[in-house]
Amino acid sequence: MAGYPIKETIVEEGALESPMGRRILRHTPVRSIRRSLEGSTRDNMGKDALHLLHHRGEFLKPCPGTKEYICCGYQILNVATNCPLDCSYCILQSYFMNQPNLRIHVNLEENLSGILACIDNSPHQIFRVGTGEFADSLALDPIARWTDILMGPFSTRKNAVLEFKTKTTNIQGLIASPYRDRIIVSWSLNSPLIAATEEKGAATLKQRLEAAGKCQSEGFVVSFHFDPMIAHENWREGYLKTIELMDRYLNPKGIIWISMGSLRFMPDLKRIIRKRHPRSVILNGEFITGLDGKARYFKPIRMELFHFMREKLESWHRDTGLYLCMESNEIWRKTMGWSPGNSNGLKRFLDDRVRKIFG
């Protein structure tokens, strides 16, 4: 099952009343099924326990961002929480420490019409929607079949795009789908060292880029996220190597956007990282407290990271929709040579990319 061993499945009350819940259970080779949460394992955040439940809140929500930095105006489609990968820097470790297990919201299909109505009710707004904020978009797709559920409806809407963000090679569902329009397949990338040592369970960089190339050849628009960038020893050589790999496997003309963001984390996450990933090097950099209360690299270090990447990516191809995630106007100007000014400006820039690529 996609390389992620599920040792047990926890089924919350009502979850099997949903067709999605029943379908998942039918196709899940599990060792045991429980209906209670008591005794649920927490040491590994329940990364080997599938948990089927109804999501009680809103499915579609704007990314909260923060007023202190420029945010892209993304919409999060909350189809699942937690992830079978175990990246040392993952923010979900603190978000979901008390909500363990790979939680799949099996009432997605019942709520889909409401989600789409919300999009249809604002025809002049472009909804850039992603499922990869609280979970990897594709890691559990062979079980959850989100590609089956979501690609059709999103593909037919002219004011929305759906981005599947992943570090896996689980593209079977995408490829099998007849839909291509308005679908973006996206990979998180990093330097080879970080990908190999800090992204446990993820596909290698080469595998990710091969999968991206395959998606391009299958007619998909792709995007990439260098986030979190880590200022590790010899990071320049490392990130350059990744760009060289991109050049080997990808056609840059088919890229809708590439984002860059440096490592940032709420102070509480540090303890969790030290405990869960004692060999990690990601906390070794020079961090300060940012305007949003999160730890982030001292400004000149971020500037060096972004300036270097911008220069190298632009020398590969000038039009990849390069943008910064959660950065200040000053950093934008000094590293990118321009700034969207504020979150609305960045939203407009990315919406224009959608129009340019998808029409």
Add this chain to the structure above:
Amino acid sequence: MDKSFDIPTTPIQFEKIAVNPGPSCMSFGFDMKPLLNSIKKIGLINSPILIKKRKGEGAVQYEVIAGFRRISALRALSLNPIPCRILPSETPSLDCLLINLYENLCSRDFNPVEKGMVLTRLLDLIPEREVLDTYMPLFDLPSHRETLHLFAGVEKMFDHQAKTLLASEYLSMKAAKLLIEMDGTERNMFCGYFSAVRFSKNQQTQFIDLVSDLSHIENSPVTCLLMDPRLKDIRDNPQMNNPQKARALITVLRKKRLPRLTKAETGFKQMVEKLALPPAFQIVPPPFFEGAQYRLEISFENGKDLKERLQFVANNERLAAFINPWKMNL
């Protein structure tokens, strides 16, 4: 348990009462003086509660359930015998613990070490859920498992020195949380610094954080870093007072941990000094240089004074050389 607590007092000789606090007692780091003064002035108000030991070996026949401090005070004042209330020897352990708990709750606050003592003993006697739901709120603690195990960890893992620091508020709970995850030797070394130098609460966590970070970065044990002669010299310097020592220790560590930031801070100070502004002017950088704007503060007496000072600033040719105090390696 019978809800009424009407037990007559019986005079008991010191020699028959255990010298150490029993498993129901939960006092740590208390100051005896106020109690001694109170007993001297008006005598014993509330009789201690004892339990008859199941096997009365030797002279000691009673264990203290509640009132260990009072008994200690009475011992110190040589007031013998002591009027005590005696519980039957078959009284369940939980009842004994709760008698002590509720008696103390009515009359005083518990320090973090004492909270840890009570919660740990409760965990031995009742389900964790009940401790979380019923007893955590009694101590104004959230009913979180993590908090419960933090306090229990203090009881189980902290030695006397660490407990004393915590009970006397020389160690914050936030710092204790960081220390609990260390091994005993590391914890003891940190506590050595915290008893020698009175750090503020923020400085405690900063100190632990900086040392732990450097230990990871340099792949060097915390104990080695804390043995660094530069740190020990500051800690043991008789010429420095506590705030000076704390600041100096943090400065040494920050310089090592955050070389570019500390260099920028030094560069900023030097640039401001070069401007040679009078004391009425102060340039304030954004915290950690993260924001884009510096702030100029000007003190003035009246509008004329302000105008002159603004003029002075405007005419300061050196201001044009004021730039961000860091070099970039682009």
